[in-house]
Amino acid sequence: MIDVYSWPTPNGHKVHIMLEECGLRLGRDWRAIPVNIGSGDQFKPEFLAISPNNKIPALVDPHGPDGKPIALFESGAILLYLAAKTGKLLPKTDRLKFQVLQWLMFQMGGVGPMLGQAHHFRIYAPEKIDYAVTRYTNEAKRLYGVMDRQLASSKFIACNQYTIADIAIFPWLRSWENQGIDWADYPHLKKWFDLISERPAVKRGVQVLADLRRPITGDKEREILFGSAQYQKR
Structure with a gap:
């Protein structure tokens, strides 16, 4: 086990x-x-x-x-x-595999650290620092925009099949409200988010x-x- x-x-x-x-x-x-x-x-x-x-x-x-x-x-x-x-x-062909890996790295190097900072300065910091709140909220919005543009032409985040890239990103977006996000600004990402949310394995x-x-x-x-x-x- x-x-x-x-x-x-x-x-x-x-x-x-x-x-x-x-x-x-x-x-x-x-x-x-x-x-x-x-x-x-x-x-x-x-x-x-x-x-x-x-x-x-x-x-x-x-x-x-x-x-x-x-x-x-x-x-x-x-x-x-x-x-x-x-x-x-994880796709078997090199082309699709590297497409997936770049979005996995995008989550690890961008989505996770930057949304984590947004959470910290918006919710957990002992004092509100306007510069930090603005900086990381704006970066959260920028990252959401990157994903929204990608999903305008792709069913899933890396390609047209569900992969580890989707799994890596999805949990970080569940706290969208704490990140200062309005879903109305990201319709393609919201559609993807709702689709992933309904998967039985994701629910479990x-x-x-x-x-x-x-x-x-x-x-x-x-x-x-x-x-x-x-x-x-x-």
């Missing part, structure tokens, strides 16, 4: 959805092991041994490519691993560990997630 060390965040949901889309079912083929990032579980030595960057998700597959266990961190790498393991959701994936998540309200949680706890030598 594959062990997934995770929490109900966009990056965690990416892997939950991917497993379900690949036909691997929670409780039968994989299990979710909660890593409560608000209480500091990500800094425990046993988790750092799997994920040295102290970020979720991480995965341990007892049956790796050579038949031996393999541990992986970074959600994009995990998506690629599962696509290779199952032969699903976003519910994994969802009952454990609580709003970040306490100073201790803020310190663990955003303060000096991140920078301690371990």
